Amino acid sequence: MHDGHAAALWRYALRLTGDEQLAEDVVQEALLRAWRHPDILEQGFSASKSWLYAVARNFAIDERRSARARWEVESARVPDRARSDHTDRTLDAWLIADALSQLKPEHRAVITRAYYRGETIAELADALDVPQGTVKSRLHYGLRALRLALHENGVTGR
Numbered sequence: 001m002h003d004g005h006a007a008a009l010w011r012y013a014l015r016l017t018g019d020e021q022l023a024e025d026v027v028q029e030a031l032l033r034a035w036r037h038p039d040i041l042e043q044g045f046s047a048s049k050s051w052l053y054a055v056a057r058n059f060a061i062d063e064r065r066s067a068r069a070r071w072e073v074e075s076a077r078v079p080d081r082a083r084s085d086h087t088d089r090t091l092d093a094w095l096i097a098d099a100l101s102q103l104k105p106e107h108r109a110v111i112t113r114a115y116y117r118g119e120t121i122a123e124l125a126d127a128l129d130v131p132q133g134t135v136k137s138r139l140h141y142g143l144r145a146l147r148l149a150l151h152e153n154g155v156t157g158r
Helices: 002-017 020-036 038-043 045-065 067-071 087-101 105-116 121-128 132-152
Strands: none
Touching (some): 002 020, 002 045, 038 045, 087 132, 105 121, 105 132, 121 132
C-alpha cells in the first residue's frame, strides 16, 4: 500500500496543505487508516487509491479547521529566552509582608522563623521557651490566619 500510493499521495497532500511536514502527517494518517481497514485493499488498486485520496483530503481539511491550526504561528527565528523579571516576586513579597503584619505577634514570630529562617519545631520551642505542641499549634493557626488575610487582600489560591 505504501509503496504503491505514498509518493503520489504526498504530492497531493502537499498541494492541499502547502506544508511539507503537514503533508507527511496527512499521508501517514491516511495509510494508518487504510491499515486499520484492510477491506479497502480487497477493493482493488483504483478503489483503494480513491479511498486514500478522500481520507487525505478530509484529514487535511480537519487539520486546517482545528484549533491548533488557528492558534499556531510560524516564525523564521526562535524567540529570545525570557529574561528574569523579579516584579512578580517583589509584589508577592509585599502582599505576604502586609498579610503577616495583620497576624498576632506570636503567630507572626513562628511563621517567619520557621519559613524564612528555616528553624525546626524543636529549635523554635527552645528559642521561644514554649512546648513543641504550642509551636505546632501557633504555626497551624498562624498559617490559617495568614491564608485568610491574603484572601481578604484579594489573593486567591494558586
